[in-house]
Amino acid sequence: FLSLLNPKMIIFYVSFFIQFIDPAYPSAGVPFFILGAILEACSMIYLSLLIFGAVAVTNMVKHNKKLSKLSNSCIGAVFLMFGAKLALTA
Secondary structure (H helix, E strand, C coil): CHHHHCHHHHHHHHHHHHHHCCCCCCCCHHHHHHHHHHHHHHHHHHHHHHHHHHHHHHHHHHHCHHHHHHHHHHHHHHHHHHHHHHHHHC
8 A cells, every 4th residue: 555655656657557558548547557456466465475484584593593593694794794895995
C-alpha cells in the first residue's frame, strides 16, 4: 500500500506502463490498474520471500554457535578489508 502512494512509483507507473497501454482502449485506467496490481503482487511476493528467508537464516545463526562465530568472523573480515582499502586510498 505504501509503494502505491509513493510519488516516485506513480511517476514510474505513468512513464513505464504507457508503452503497454493500447491508445484505442476506451478507458486507460483499467490497464494501468491491472499492470500496477501485477507489479505490486510480484513485489509483495518477493519481499515476503526475503523476510521469511531472513527469519530462517537468523534462527539458524541464533541456534548454531559455530555458524554464529563463522558469520561474525566473515563480517568482521569484510569490515577490516573495507578499512584497509579506505586507509590505502586516502
